[in-house]
Amino acid sequence: MELEHMFTLQSYQDIWGSYGYDIDLPEMIEKEFSRMKGITYLDHAGTTLFSESQIKAFYQDLTGNVYGNPHSHNLSSRLTHDTVEHVRYRILEHFNASPEEYTVIFTSGSTAALKLVADCFPWRSACGGEPASHFCYLTDNHTSVVGIRGVSSQLGVTSLPVSPHEVEGRARQPPQATNVNESLTPHLFCYPAQSNFSGRKYPLSYAKGMQTGRLYPACDWPGRWLVLLDAAGLVGCSGLDLRECPADFIPISFYKMFGFPTGLGALLVRNEAAPLLRKGYFGGGTAAAYLAGEDYFVPKSSVSSRFEDGTISFLDIISVHHGFEALQRLTGGMVEIQQHTFGLARYTYVMLSSLLHSNGRPVAHIYCANEFQDPASQGAILNFNVLDCHGRVVGYSQVDKLASLFNIHVRTGCFCNTGACQSFLGISDQEVKENLEAGHICGDNIDLVDGRPTGSVRVSFGYMSTFEDCQKFLSFIVNCFTDKPLRVDKERLARLKLAVPVENTVGHFNSSPSNGQLGHKADQGETAPSLISSTNGGEIMIPTPKRREEKNSFQTLTNIFIYPIKSCAAFEVKEWGVGPVGLLYDRTWMVVNEHGVCLSQKREPTLCQVQPQVSLASNALHIKAPGMSSITVPLGDLKERKHSQKACQSKVCGDRVQTVDCGDEAASWFSEFLGKPCRLIKQNSEFIRKMKTSSENVGDGPAALSLVNEAQYLLINRDSVAMLQEQISGRLDHPSTPQAISMQQLIARFRANLVVSATNPFEEDNWSSLMIGNTTFQVAGRCGRCQMIGIDQETSARSQEPLKSLSDFRQGKVTFGIYLLHQSRASANAITTLSVGSPITSTNETIMELLKS
Structure with missing residues (x-):
């Protein structure tokens, strides 16, 4: 079978006979789940998605009736009681x-x-x-x-x-x-x-x-x-x-x-x-009788009343009725849902298990107890780890980060099931304990310890999942993780196609597009990656960094960037002051949603088009963006505004931070630009946030931070960027195509404060401290990279690079750049200055260890 013909209606029919329901599936998706546009949601085992009609029906119910506390006996309370009892019956009936x-x-x-x-x-x-x-x-x-x-x-x-x-x-x-x-x-x-x-x-x-x-x-x-x-x-x-x-x-x-x-x-x-x-x-509502002054209690005779302490969540319970109604109306029932979702899981299993690297090695190791022959023994879940062309596991954290670039939502880790995780991955009890000692805990991103996986990747389907979800997911795996040219185990594919129960070989195929392909229409303006990639792939072999003879042997500071508003565009300067928490006004503001949650480019990539500029002369922050008139926000807490500023709290990387609201004008501006309610907030100048990592002690105590994620400064090396750029270009058929990333674009994606020109690529990984001009810094560790570096800082478009190439170089541990802390010998309020062109003197970690010994 040619790869171009793998994803057809006929190929799906060969593998499973049921798809969709007795309704037009694309029309239902468009009507009930329009918010999924551009998203491939494959975490239904974590939570499935609610339909719009379910919520609308619940809203109409609440706005059309008065529901009182069911423990009372008035008319509204009796309505609640009777409705809840009906829901209990509906659950049992189901x-x-x-x-x-x-x-x-x-x-x-x-x-x-x-x-x-x-x-x-x-x-x-x-x-x-x-x-x-x-x-x-x-x-x-x-x-x-x-x-x-x-x-x-x-x-x-x-x-x-x-x-x-x-x-x-x-x-x-x-x-x-x-x-x-x-x-x-x-x-x-x-x-x-x-x-x-x-x-x-x-x-x-x-x-x-x-x-x-x-x-x-x-x-x-x-x-x-x-x-x-x-x-x-x-x-x-x-x-x-x-x-x-x-x-x-x-x-x-x-x-x-x-x-x-x-x-x-x-x-x-x-x-x-x-x-x-x-x-x-015993809580309220559970007692038939009790005495306050004597140990006397008689529970109610009803089993539910005995065990439901206090007032039940009666409005939520009433909404369950509308959930059952929506499920039945949209799908016809659980038999249809099981056939539809299992078919998607089976198709994905058959295809993924048949994909091979160019050398014949499998692309994935799938963890299952059967071969997805029968929905009576297998649910709509597929658990696996990606393998490279040498058979090594690609860490689940890397897979998750790359999936995010394609708006594919999966689940990774051990899924709160240590027993199954140990059994399938071959992790002994002793290794679990050793992994804990090595710093790995349940739910973190430490995906490999000594090259062995600590968890896996899980995709799961729901009743509104579509064949296009399978296509996008498989295309993602092929384009990001396979060594080309891709091969298919045709013998296995043929054998698995035949392993289908007779009663499931015939089904209904509603909502099939006229071209014979299953799935709904692709979102306008977004093209799913094709399964067949013409990119010349293969393992990236990055040579050991070595001295470039043509370079001068000195190091300099080449660029200074500040990011006044967290996750917005950079503001480049030639000379800038260094304060107690980092570069002045760096990450001093951030945008939050209506719940006070920080918005970043991971969720709102268009934030990169917001261009803030600090004017020290006018003591103002000027903000502009495409299609918007500019606005101005004061740099400091002006006395005439201080009492009117609303204090609020938010979180940055788990840290609670105290902030002040920047007013309705800024809120309206950002809400209009992003198309959703949000506000601009500023870190309270009187609030001190302390760094909490093991490298925090600088001078007399922990380093103070602005609204940054990890440390005061982030530094990258131009030579490291250049080497990475070469590797990215080597993956493309034609480096001059729009897929190629220029040096300046690549620097912008890493969102560093300080860019230096060093002697060798990646030598910064071994620095323990450095001096820029007359200012001394301590290295606080390497910067772990996420999917944000896949966002073009000019257009907000997403791509798999440079995350893919960087991950290959780091063998799954995606780090680039180093964190710095400022070692100030002056008073806490003293401000020094950094200037482009300043010389840099670094201290190597290895040399320091030798000196200590």
Whole structure:
């Protein structure tokens, strides 16, 4: 098969037979999810997206009715109570259960539902001759399930982790109970309906198997085995029939199903198991009667009333009704959603697993327990790591950064599932501990330790996902990570196409464009990268930096840039003052949204077109942008304005900063330019923000910072930029094409304060300190780079360069430039001056170590 013909309707039909619903899918996407324009959203296992009609219906409901506190008895309160009870019934109906079989207990999410079970389960410790309870959990469980161990272990309960293959592999006939007490010992077995790591679906028959003592570990320890089925990861794209799977406790989260509301979940409790739950704390609404002066309390008879402390989130609960309505109206139900989403996942799996580098090595290592043959055993999740042409893992952080340049949203890391992560990636318990000692914690960006991955990349599909999402994702992988010319494992491709259940080989193909390609229309003004790239790729071999004989052997400061407004354009100067927090007025202002959250080029790339200029003569900041009239903001806190300035707080890199608002004129200007409500704020001149890294001690204490991310100054070396430019040009067919990046454009992308001309490329990596003119600086570390360097600072267009070439050079650790701190020997208020052309004297780190020894 020619690569040009891989992504056709026929190729999809060969791999899976269902796509879309009994509606026009592109029209539905345009109507219900217009905000997704230009975005390839592939993190539905994290949260799916809500439809516009769902929110509009909820809004009309709220504005057309008065909902009172359900604990009162007036008319508005009764309306709330009755509506909430209807939602409970609707939830049970969705899972094919009745109020006679199950009770819905509303919680703040599935984690809160799990904690409720942990706190209320009748754990029995080994005392008085009675056997202890067992808390047993599948190792492929979410952190929030394993976390039950934190409660049970304190009570003397035996924790028993079980690997997936042990459940059925060690099953046998259960022993006979020896006495009544032993048979009543309560045990809890927890397993996921669908792994949030690999998407593997575990048999729903495990519930009955454990309850009847036929499966391991229930067959080895007599007693009453209750089953907790973690369904949060399943119910977004698959149905769940509680008649076939009568688990005792089922936690769910509604944002996984509808995208809204967040902060609302439920615990479905089988009524036969409900009397076993024991609750200590009682809140408002849970008491039938109690005495304030005596230890006397009688709970309400209703199971839900006993466990829902305080006033429930009744408006959010009412919105769940509109979520179910939208889901049914747009898709037809969970059977259709499962067929559609699994088809997209299967197609992506088949294609990705068949892609090869030019030398025949695979492009990706996929972590799964099957080959995506059947939606009954596999969900709409694909977990993998990218491999280079030598078989080495490309760190997930690098993949994530490059994906952001193409507006592709994925999830990376271990996904709060350490057990599955260890199993699939081959990470031992000792290595987890060693990785922690090396600085890696769950959720950070340390993706490789000694060349071995600490996590992976996950893509997941939702009911509004399209074939075009698959195309864009696969094109991204091919263009950014494959050694050309790309090859395809045709034998594997042919074999996987045949591995399709007969009942799934015929499906409906609504919303197919006239050209026979699946998917909806491409967004105007945005072209998805083609799968077939004519770029001459291959591994970039950057030579070891060596002295260029034609260069002079001295170092100079060639450019000074300040960035008055964080993430806006640079203001270049020839001479500038150095203050206590860095260059004067550098990152003194920033733009925030209506919630006070800082806006950066990652979210708003057009900020680079805002051009601020500092005028010391007029004591003003002049701001201009294309198509906008210029405005002026005072540099300081003018006495006549000081009392009218609104104090506010925001955050920069996790640090809380105190700021003042710059007024309505600036807010209106930025809101008009960006097309959304936002404001301009300025760091409070009386607020001191301290640097918090290990290199912070300069002089008498931690260095003070402006609104910068990490350190006072960022320095880059022109020679390093030149070498990187050569590598980028070497990747292109024609370096003179618009894809090529000029030296000045490349310097602009790195957004440094100080640009120097050194003796060798990348020699700055080994500097420990330096002197520019008469001003001394300490090196605080290397600058880790993100996807912002892929933004053209003139046009705001995104590209994969220079991040791709830089990542290849650093072997996944994307650093460029160094952070500096100013070592001032004068008073804190003294201002020195830096000038272009000043000589530079650097101290090498290696030399310093030798001197110390």
